[in-house]
Amino acid sequence: MSRVHFIGVGGSGMSAVARLTAAAGHEVSGSDQRASHYFEALRDAGMNVTIGHDAANVEGVDQVVISTAVRETNPELARARELGVEIVHRSEALARAIDDQRLVAVAGSHGKTTTSAMVAHVLHGSGIDASFAVGARVFGIEGAVAGGYAGASGIAVVEADESDGSFLRYHPEVAILLNVEPDHLDYYGTVEKLHEAFTAFASDCRVLVVCAEDDTAMEIAGRAQREGVEVVTYGRGDADVVVTETGVSRDGVDYPVEVPVPGEHMRLNAAAAWAAATAMGADAGDAASAVATFGGTGRRYQWRGEAAGVTVIDDYAHHPTEVAALLAAARASGAGRLVVLFQPALFSRTQLHAANFARALSADNARVVIAGVHGDREDPIPGVTSQSILDAMAVPAGSAAEVVEALEDAAARVAQIAQPGDVVLTVGSGPVTYAADWILDALRERDGGGEGQPVE
Incomplete structure:
Protein backbone atom coordinates (compact mmCIF):
# COMPACT_ATOMS: atom_id res chain seq x y z
CA MET A 1 0.00 0.00 0.00
CA SER A 2 1.30 3.45 -0.92
CA ARG A 3 0.35 6.92 0.29
CA VAL A 4 -1.21 9.04 -2.44
CA HIS A 5 -2.03 12.75 -2.05
CA PHE A 6 -4.45 14.60 -4.36
CA ILE A 7 -4.02 18.34 -4.90
CA GLY A 8 -7.41 19.83 -5.69
CA VAL A 9 -9.25 16.76 -4.43
CA GLY A 10 -12.56 18.63 -4.29
CA GLY A 11 -12.86 18.86 -8.07
CA SER A 12 -15.42 16.73 -9.83
CA GLY A 13 -12.88 14.60 -11.68
CA MET A 14 -10.26 14.43 -8.93
CA SER A 15 -12.71 13.29 -6.28
CA ALA A 16 -13.77 10.31 -8.41
CA VAL A 17 -10.18 9.25 -9.00
CA ALA A 18 -9.39 9.62 -5.29
CA ARG A 19 -12.30 7.33 -4.48
CA LEU A 20 -11.14 4.60 -6.86
CA THR A 21 -7.52 4.95 -5.75
CA ALA A 22 -8.60 4.38 -2.16
CA ALA A 23 -10.70 1.40 -3.24
CA ALA A 24 -7.60 -0.05 -4.90
CA GLY A 25 -6.00 -0.28 -1.46
CA HIS A 26 -3.94 2.90 -1.21
CA GLY A 46 -13.98 8.99 6.02
CA MET A 47 -11.21 10.13 3.70
CA ASN A 48 -8.44 12.41 4.99
CA VAL A 49 -9.18 15.64 3.11
CA THR A 50 -8.35 19.15 4.30
CA ILE A 51 -9.06 22.74 3.30
CA GLY A 52 -6.00 24.76 2.31
CA HIS A 53 -2.79 23.91 0.49
CA ASP A 54 0.20 23.38 2.78
CA ALA A 55 3.62 22.00 1.88
CA ALA A 56 3.45 19.83 5.00
CA ASN A 57 0.61 17.84 3.43
CA VAL A 58 3.01 16.03 1.08
CA GLU A 59 5.59 15.02 3.68
CA GLY A 60 5.95 11.24 3.65
CA VAL A 61 3.70 10.58 0.66
CA ASP A 62 4.72 8.26 -2.17
CA GLN A 63 2.80 9.92 -4.97
CA VAL A 64 1.10 13.24 -5.68
CA VAL A 65 -1.78 13.48 -8.13
CA ILE A 66 -2.48 16.71 -9.98
CA SER A 67 -4.73 18.00 -12.75
CA THR A 68 -3.86 20.49 -15.45
CA ALA A 69 -5.44 23.22 -13.31
CA VAL A 70 -2.75 22.88 -10.58
CA ALA A 80 6.72 17.43 -3.78
CA ARG A 81 9.15 18.29 -6.56
CA GLU A 82 11.80 19.26 -3.98
CA LEU A 83 11.34 15.90 -2.26
CA GLY A 84 11.47 13.93 -5.50
CA VAL A 85 7.97 12.53 -4.98
CA GLU A 86 6.42 10.88 -8.03
CA ILE A 87 3.91 13.27 -9.61
CA VAL A 88 1.21 11.93 -11.92
CA HIS A 89 -1.73 13.40 -13.78
CA ARG A 90 -5.16 12.38 -12.54
CA SER A 91 -5.83 10.41 -15.74
CA GLU A 92 -2.71 8.33 -15.14
CA ALA A 93 -3.76 7.75 -11.53
CA LEU A 94 -7.18 6.59 -12.73
CA ALA A 95 -5.65 4.33 -15.37
CA ARG A 96 -3.53 2.69 -12.65
CA ALA A 97 -6.51 2.26 -10.32
CA ILE A 98 -8.53 0.38 -12.96
CA ASP A 99 -5.78 -1.21 -15.05
CA ASP A 100 -7.09 -4.73 -14.46
CA GLN A 101 -10.65 -3.96 -15.56
CA ARG A 102 -12.51 -4.04 -18.87
CA LEU A 103 -13.10 -0.44 -19.76
CA VAL A 104 -15.82 1.71 -21.32
CA ALA A 105 -14.54 5.22 -22.10
CA VAL A 106 -16.82 8.08 -23.14
CA ALA A 107 -15.38 10.96 -25.18
CA GLY A 108 -16.72 13.96 -27.04
CA SER A 109 -16.80 17.73 -26.96
CA HIS A 110 -19.93 17.68 -24.82
CA GLY A 111 -22.29 15.21 -23.18
CA LYS A 112 -19.54 13.04 -21.65
CA THR A 113 -20.61 13.30 -18.04
CA THR A 114 -24.28 12.46 -18.52
CA THR A 115 -23.55 9.65 -20.96
CA SER A 116 -20.85 8.15 -18.73
CA ALA A 117 -23.28 8.18 -15.83
CA MET A 118 -25.97 6.62 -18.03
CA VAL A 119 -23.63 3.80 -19.07
CA ALA A 120 -22.78 3.09 -15.43
CA HIS A 121 -26.45 3.20 -14.44
CA VAL A 122 -27.54 0.95 -17.31
CA LEU A 123 -24.85 -1.60 -16.44
CA HIS A 124 -25.96 -1.56 -12.80
CA GLY A 125 -29.58 -1.88 -13.86
CA SER A 126 -28.59 -4.90 -15.93
CA GLY A 127 -26.99 -6.60 -12.93
CA ILE A 128 -23.39 -5.62 -13.71
CA ASP A 129 -21.67 -4.00 -10.71
CA ALA A 130 -19.43 -1.66 -12.69
CA SER A 131 -16.89 0.75 -11.25
CA PHE A 132 -17.00 4.29 -12.59
CA ALA A 133 -15.25 7.65 -12.54
CA VAL A 134 -17.54 10.43 -13.72
CA GLY A 148 -16.60 7.57 -8.04
CA TYR A 149 -17.68 4.01 -7.29
CA ALA A 150 -15.70 0.80 -6.92
CA GLY A 151 -17.63 -2.22 -8.20
CA ALA A 152 -16.92 -5.94 -8.25
CA SER A 153 -17.67 -6.88 -11.87
CA GLY A 154 -14.26 -6.19 -13.39
CA ILE A 155 -15.84 -3.56 -15.65
CA ALA A 156 -15.26 0.19 -15.30
CA VAL A 157 -16.73 3.27 -16.97
CA VAL A 158 -14.71 6.47 -17.30
CA GLU A 159 -15.38 9.94 -18.62
CA ALA A 160 -12.49 10.50 -21.00
CA ASP A 161 -11.36 14.14 -20.99
CA GLU A 162 -9.86 15.49 -24.19
CA SER A 163 -9.02 18.95 -22.84
CA ASP A 164 -5.35 18.16 -22.23
CA GLY A 165 -4.91 14.99 -24.26
CA SER A 166 -5.20 12.80 -21.17
CA PHE A 167 -7.94 10.63 -22.70
CA LEU A 168 -5.24 8.92 -24.74
CA ARG A 169 -4.01 7.21 -21.57
CA TYR A 170 -7.05 4.90 -21.62
CA HIS A 171 -7.24 1.73 -23.70
CA PRO A 172 -10.95 0.90 -23.66
CA GLU A 173 -12.66 -2.23 -24.84
CA VAL A 174 -15.66 -0.11 -25.81
CA ALA A 175 -15.45 3.60 -26.56
CA ILE A 176 -18.20 6.14 -27.19
CA LEU A 177 -17.59 9.15 -29.44
CA LEU A 178 -20.47 11.57 -28.97
CA ASN A 179 -19.38 14.55 -31.06
CA VAL A 180 -16.32 16.55 -32.04
CA GLU A 181 -16.31 20.36 -32.15
CA PRO A 182 -13.54 22.97 -31.88
CA ASP A 183 -12.53 23.45 -28.26
CA HIS A 184 -9.39 23.42 -26.11
CA LEU A 185 -7.33 24.95 -28.88
CA ASP A 186 -5.21 26.56 -26.16
CA TYR A 187 -3.81 23.03 -25.74
CA TYR A 188 -4.01 21.58 -29.28
CA GLY A 189 -3.21 24.71 -31.24
CA THR A 190 -5.21 23.70 -34.33
CA VAL A 191 -8.44 21.90 -35.11
CA GLU A 192 -6.41 19.38 -37.10
CA LYS A 193 -4.39 18.42 -34.01
CA LEU A 194 -7.63 18.07 -32.03
CA HIS A 195 -9.01 15.72 -34.68
CA GLU A 196 -5.79 13.70 -34.67
CA ALA A 197 -6.16 13.15 -30.92
CA PHE A 198 -9.77 12.01 -31.28
CA THR A 199 -8.72 9.67 -34.09
CA ALA A 200 -6.05 8.11 -31.89
CA PHE A 201 -8.63 7.64 -29.12
CA ALA A 202 -11.23 6.13 -31.44
CA SER A 203 -8.73 3.75 -33.01
CA ASP A 204 -7.63 2.27 -29.67
CA CYS A 205 -10.66 0.12 -28.79
CA ARG A 206 -12.50 -3.03 -29.86
CA VAL A 207 -15.90 -1.40 -30.43
CA LEU A 208 -16.54 2.29 -31.17
CA VAL A 209 -20.07 3.60 -30.57
CA VAL A 210 -20.43 6.82 -32.57
CA CYS A 211 -23.17 9.36 -33.27
CA ALA A 212 -24.25 9.14 -36.90
CA GLU A 213 -25.54 12.73 -36.72
CA ASP A 214 -22.08 14.26 -36.19
CA ASP A 215 -20.16 14.47 -39.45
CA THR A 216 -16.74 14.95 -37.88
CA ALA A 217 -17.25 12.06 -35.46
CA MET A 218 -18.28 9.86 -38.38
CA GLU A 219 -15.16 10.82 -40.33
CA ILE A 220 -13.04 9.84 -37.36
CA ALA A 221 -15.01 6.59 -36.97
CA GLY A 222 -14.24 5.78 -40.61
CA ARG A 223 -10.53 6.08 -39.91
CA ALA A 224 -10.89 3.85 -36.84
CA GLN A 225 -12.83 1.29 -38.85
CA ARG A 226 -10.01 1.11 -41.38
CA GLU A 227 -7.74 0.26 -38.43
CA GLY A 228 -9.91 -2.76 -37.63
CA VAL A 229 -12.25 -1.25 -35.01
CA GLU A 230 -15.86 -2.44 -35.01
CA VAL A 231 -18.06 0.65 -35.42
CA VAL A 232 -21.64 0.87 -34.13
CA THR A 233 -23.54 3.99 -35.16
CA TYR A 234 -26.58 5.50 -33.48
CA GLY A 235 -28.93 8.27 -34.51
CA ARG A 236 -32.41 9.27 -35.57
CA GLY A 237 -31.84 8.39 -39.21
CA ASP A 238 -29.70 5.82 -40.97
CA ALA A 239 -27.78 4.07 -38.17
CA ASP A 240 -27.15 0.67 -36.61
CA VAL A 241 -29.04 1.75 -33.50
CA VAL A 242 -32.02 3.84 -34.59
CA VAL A 243 -33.42 6.28 -32.05
CA THR A 244 -37.23 6.31 -32.29
CA GLU A 245 -39.88 8.32 -30.47
CA THR A 246 -40.39 5.45 -28.03
CA GLY A 247 -37.00 3.78 -27.76
CA VAL A 248 -34.25 2.24 -29.87
CA SER A 249 -34.25 -0.32 -32.66
CA ARG A 250 -31.45 -2.60 -33.76
CA ASP A 251 -31.48 -5.38 -36.33
CA GLY A 252 -35.24 -5.03 -36.68
CA VAL A 253 -35.92 -5.46 -32.95
CA ASP A 254 -37.54 -2.58 -31.04
CA TYR A 255 -36.67 -1.87 -27.41
CA PRO A 256 -38.81 0.64 -25.48
CA ALA A 273 -25.30 4.24 -23.36
CA TRP A 274 -27.55 1.35 -24.37
CA ALA A 275 -25.29 0.41 -27.29
CA ALA A 276 -22.15 0.51 -25.14
CA ALA A 277 -23.71 -1.48 -22.30
CA THR A 278 -24.92 -4.21 -24.65
CA ALA A 279 -21.48 -4.31 -26.29
CA MET A 280 -20.08 -5.05 -22.82
CA GLY A 281 -22.51 -7.96 -22.38
CA ALA A 282 -25.61 -6.40 -20.82
CA ASP A 283 -28.94 -7.91 -21.83
CA ALA A 284 -30.56 -5.64 -24.42
CA ALA A 292 -36.08 4.76 -17.21
CA THR A 293 -34.68 4.81 -13.68
CA PHE A 294 -31.67 6.99 -14.46
CA GLY A 295 -31.49 9.55 -11.67
CA GLY A 296 -29.29 12.04 -13.48
CA THR A 297 -26.06 13.66 -12.37
CA GLY A 298 -25.08 16.69 -10.41
CA ARG A 299 -25.20 19.93 -12.39
CA ARG A 300 -26.88 18.36 -15.43
CA TYR A 301 -30.34 19.93 -15.55
CA GLN A 302 -30.35 19.60 -11.77
CA TRP A 303 -33.36 20.96 -9.93
CA ARG A 304 -31.98 23.08 -7.10
CA GLY A 305 -35.16 24.44 -5.56
CA GLU A 306 -38.19 26.67 -5.83
CA ALA A 307 -38.95 29.94 -4.07
CA ALA A 308 -41.35 32.83 -4.67
CA GLY A 309 -42.90 30.81 -7.49
CA VAL A 310 -39.57 30.59 -9.32
CA THR A 311 -37.89 27.29 -10.21
CA VAL A 312 -34.07 27.20 -10.21
CA ILE A 313 -32.19 24.70 -12.38
CA ASP A 314 -28.39 24.35 -12.39
CA ASP A 315 -26.42 23.04 -15.37
CA TYR A 316 -22.76 22.58 -16.28
CA ALA A 317 -23.20 23.60 -19.94
CA HIS A 318 -20.07 25.49 -20.97
CA HIS A 319 -19.89 25.00 -24.74
CA PRO A 320 -22.26 26.81 -27.16
CA THR A 321 -23.86 23.58 -28.36
CA GLU A 322 -24.51 22.55 -24.76
CA VAL A 323 -26.01 25.94 -23.90
CA ALA A 324 -28.34 25.79 -26.91
CA ALA A 325 -29.37 22.22 -26.03
CA LEU A 326 -30.02 23.24 -22.41
CA LEU A 327 -32.33 26.09 -23.37
CA ALA A 328 -34.14 23.82 -25.83
CA ALA A 329 -34.56 21.16 -23.13
CA ALA A 330 -35.96 23.74 -20.72
CA ARG A 331 -38.48 24.79 -23.37
CA ALA A 332 -39.37 21.16 -24.07
CA SER A 333 -40.07 20.59 -20.39
CA GLY A 334 -42.77 23.27 -20.48
CA ALA A 335 -40.87 26.22 -19.05
CA GLY A 336 -42.27 29.66 -19.76
CA ARG A 337 -39.96 32.64 -19.48
CA LEU A 338 -36.32 31.73 -18.91
CA VAL A 339 -33.98 33.79 -16.76
CA VAL A 340 -30.46 32.68 -17.60
CA LEU A 341 -27.33 33.40 -15.56
CA PHE A 342 -24.42 32.36 -17.76
CA GLN A 343 -20.78 32.45 -16.67
CA PRO A 344 -18.34 31.83 -19.54
CA ALA A 345 -15.45 29.53 -18.61
CA LEU A 346 -11.93 30.08 -19.97
CA PHE A 347 -10.77 33.12 -21.89
CA SER A 348 -9.58 30.97 -24.79
CA ARG A 349 -13.00 29.35 -25.18
CA THR A 350 -14.75 32.71 -24.92
CA GLN A 351 -12.46 34.14 -27.58
CA LEU A 352 -13.09 31.19 -29.91
CA HIS A 353 -16.84 30.90 -29.39
CA ALA A 354 -18.14 34.38 -28.50
CA ALA A 355 -20.39 34.51 -31.57
CA ASN A 356 -21.63 30.95 -31.00
CA PHE A 357 -22.43 31.70 -27.36
CA ALA A 358 -24.27 34.80 -28.53
CA ARG A 359 -26.44 32.75 -30.89
CA ALA A 360 -27.17 30.14 -28.20
CA LEU A 361 -28.22 32.81 -25.69
CA SER A 362 -30.33 34.88 -28.11
CA ALA A 363 -33.52 33.11 -27.05
CA ASP A 364 -37.17 34.11 -27.24
CA ASN A 365 -38.96 35.03 -24.02
CA ALA A 366 -35.76 35.15 -21.99
CA ARG A 367 -33.79 37.46 -19.74
CA VAL A 368 -30.06 36.77 -19.91
CA VAL A 369 -27.45 37.94 -17.42
CA ILE A 370 -23.84 37.21 -18.36
CA ALA A 371 -21.30 37.18 -15.54
CA GLY A 372 -17.59 37.83 -15.99
CA VAL A 373 -15.38 35.15 -17.53
CA HIS A 374 -14.18 32.46 -15.10
CA GLY A 375 -10.54 32.06 -16.11
CA ASP A 376 -9.86 28.94 -14.02
CA ARG A 377 -6.37 27.79 -15.07
CA GLU A 378 -5.88 30.58 -17.63
CA ASP A 379 -4.59 34.13 -17.44
CA PRO A 380 -6.80 36.83 -19.00
CA ILE A 381 -6.54 37.52 -22.74
CA PRO A 382 -6.63 41.25 -23.52
CA GLY A 383 -9.95 42.28 -25.01
CA VAL A 384 -11.72 38.99 -24.26
CA THR A 385 -14.61 39.65 -21.89
CA SER A 386 -18.24 38.73 -21.45
CA GLN A 387 -19.11 41.97 -23.23
CA SER A 388 -17.86 40.37 -26.45
CA ILE A 389 -20.68 37.83 -26.17
CA LEU A 390 -23.30 40.47 -25.45
CA ASP A 391 -22.10 42.62 -28.36
CA ALA A 392 -22.65 39.70 -30.76
CA MET A 393 -26.16 38.85 -29.52
CA ALA A 394 -29.27 39.44 -31.60
CA VAL A 395 -31.74 39.76 -28.75
CA PRO A 396 -35.30 38.96 -29.91
CA ALA A 397 -38.17 41.33 -29.20
CA GLY A 398 -39.52 40.70 -25.74
CA SER A 399 -36.17 39.41 -24.46
CA ALA A 400 -33.27 41.26 -22.84
CA ALA A 401 -29.61 40.66 -22.05
CA VAL A 414 -31.27 37.50 -11.54
CA ALA A 415 -33.14 37.26 -8.24
CA GLN A 416 -34.41 40.80 -8.81
CA ILE A 417 -35.57 40.04 -12.35
CA ALA A 418 -37.22 36.67 -11.66
CA GLN A 419 -41.01 36.58 -11.49
CA PRO A 420 -43.43 33.84 -10.39
CA GLY A 421 -43.62 31.19 -13.10
CA ASP A 422 -40.11 31.84 -14.40
CA VAL A 423 -37.44 29.17 -14.68
CA VAL A 424 -33.97 30.36 -13.65
CA LEU A 425 -31.00 28.56 -15.21
CA THR A 426 -27.54 28.94 -13.67
CA VAL A 427 -25.19 27.87 -16.45
CA GLY A 428 -21.45 27.21 -16.71
CA SER A 429 -18.64 24.98 -15.49
CA GLY A 430 -17.27 27.32 -12.82
CA PRO A 431 -18.47 28.76 -9.50
CA VAL A 432 -21.78 29.85 -11.06
CA THR A 433 -23.18 26.69 -9.45
CA TYR A 434 -23.04 28.49 -6.08
CA ALA A 435 -25.23 31.24 -7.53
CA ALA A 436 -28.20 28.84 -7.56
CA ASP A 437 -28.24 28.87 -3.76
CA TRP A 438 -27.68 32.63 -3.60
CA ILE A 439 -30.62 33.22 -5.92
CA LEU A 440 -32.89 30.89 -3.94
CA ASP A 441 -31.92 32.62 -0.68
CA ALA A 442 -32.69 36.04 -2.18
CA LEU A 443 -36.02 34.83 -3.54
CA ARG A 444 -37.01 33.35 -0.18
CA GLU A 445 -36.09 36.60 1.55
CA ARG A 446 -38.10 38.59 -0.95
CA ASP A 447 -41.06 36.25 -0.69
CA GLY A 448 -41.02 36.20 3.12
CA GLY A 449 -40.38 39.90 3.56
CA GLY A 450 -42.87 41.08 1.02
CA GLU A 451 -40.37 43.63 -0.31
CA GLY A 452 -38.26 43.94 -3.37
CA GLN A 453 -40.88 43.33 -6.06
CA PRO A 454 -39.60 41.78 -9.26
CA VAL A 455 -38.57 44.06 -12.08
CA GLU A 456 -40.40 43.91 -15.42
Missing part, protein backbone atom coordinates in the same frame (compact mmCIF):
# COMPACT_ATOMS: atom_id res chain seq x y z
CA GLU A 27 -3.90 5.38 1.67
CA VAL A 28 -5.38 8.55 0.20
CA SER A 29 -5.25 12.15 1.38
CA GLY A 30 -6.18 15.35 -0.37
CA SER A 31 -6.50 19.09 -0.12
CA ASP A 32 -8.40 21.90 -1.79
CA GLN A 33 -8.77 25.63 -1.48
CA ARG A 34 -12.44 25.44 -0.58
CA ALA A 35 -15.15 22.94 0.26
CA SER A 36 -17.44 21.56 -2.44
CA HIS A 37 -20.13 18.91 -2.72
CA TYR A 38 -17.46 16.47 -3.88
CA PHE A 39 -15.09 17.41 -1.07
CA GLU A 40 -17.81 16.93 1.54
CA ALA A 41 -18.77 13.55 0.07
CA LEU A 42 -15.19 12.32 0.41
CA ARG A 43 -14.93 13.62 3.97
CA ASP A 44 -18.26 12.01 4.87
CA ALA A 45 -16.86 8.74 3.52
CA ARG A 71 -0.08 25.51 -11.13
CA GLU A 72 3.62 25.07 -10.48
CA THR A 73 3.43 27.75 -7.78
CA ASN A 74 1.17 25.53 -5.65
CA PRO A 75 3.11 24.99 -2.38
CA GLU A 76 2.29 21.29 -2.22
CA LEU A 77 3.41 20.66 -5.80
CA ALA A 78 6.57 22.72 -5.29
CA ARG A 79 7.46 20.77 -2.13
CA GLY A 135 -17.06 14.18 -13.41
CA ALA A 136 -20.22 14.76 -11.37
CA ARG A 137 -22.30 13.19 -8.65
CA VAL A 138 -24.20 10.18 -9.98
CA PHE A 139 -27.61 9.88 -8.38
CA GLY A 140 -29.28 6.58 -7.67
CA ILE A 141 -26.32 4.18 -7.30
CA GLU A 142 -25.96 3.24 -3.67
CA GLY A 143 -22.39 3.47 -2.41
CA ALA A 144 -21.26 6.07 -4.94
CA VAL A 145 -19.07 8.80 -3.46
CA ALA A 146 -19.19 11.95 -5.55
CA GLY A 147 -18.58 10.63 -9.08
CA VAL A 257 -36.65 3.25 -23.79
CA GLU A 258 -38.07 5.90 -21.48
CA VAL A 259 -35.63 8.78 -20.98
CA PRO A 260 -36.44 10.67 -17.76
CA VAL A 261 -34.23 13.68 -18.56
CA PRO A 262 -35.63 16.27 -21.03
CA GLY A 263 -34.07 17.09 -24.38
CA GLU A 264 -33.54 15.43 -27.77
CA HIS A 265 -29.82 15.19 -27.04
CA MET A 266 -30.63 13.04 -24.01
CA ARG A 267 -32.42 10.51 -26.22
CA LEU A 268 -29.25 10.26 -28.28
CA ASN A 269 -27.10 9.92 -25.16
CA ALA A 270 -29.37 7.14 -23.90
CA ALA A 271 -28.97 5.28 -27.20
CA ALA A 272 -25.20 5.56 -26.93
CA GLY A 285 -33.99 -5.69 -22.78
CA ASP A 286 -32.64 -5.13 -19.28
CA ALA A 287 -30.45 -2.28 -20.52
CA ALA A 288 -33.39 -0.58 -22.22
CA SER A 289 -35.53 -0.85 -19.08
CA ALA A 290 -32.73 0.51 -16.89
CA VAL A 291 -32.66 3.86 -18.69
CA GLU A 402 -26.95 42.39 -19.96
CA VAL A 403 -23.49 41.87 -18.50
CA VAL A 404 -22.94 42.01 -14.73
CA GLU A 405 -19.28 41.23 -14.13
CA ALA A 406 -19.19 40.13 -10.47
CA LEU A 407 -20.89 36.75 -10.00
CA GLU A 408 -22.51 37.75 -6.70
CA ASP A 409 -23.95 40.89 -8.31
CA ALA A 410 -25.13 38.89 -11.32
CA ALA A 411 -26.95 36.46 -9.01
CA ALA A 412 -28.58 39.37 -7.18
CA ARG A 413 -29.70 40.81 -10.51
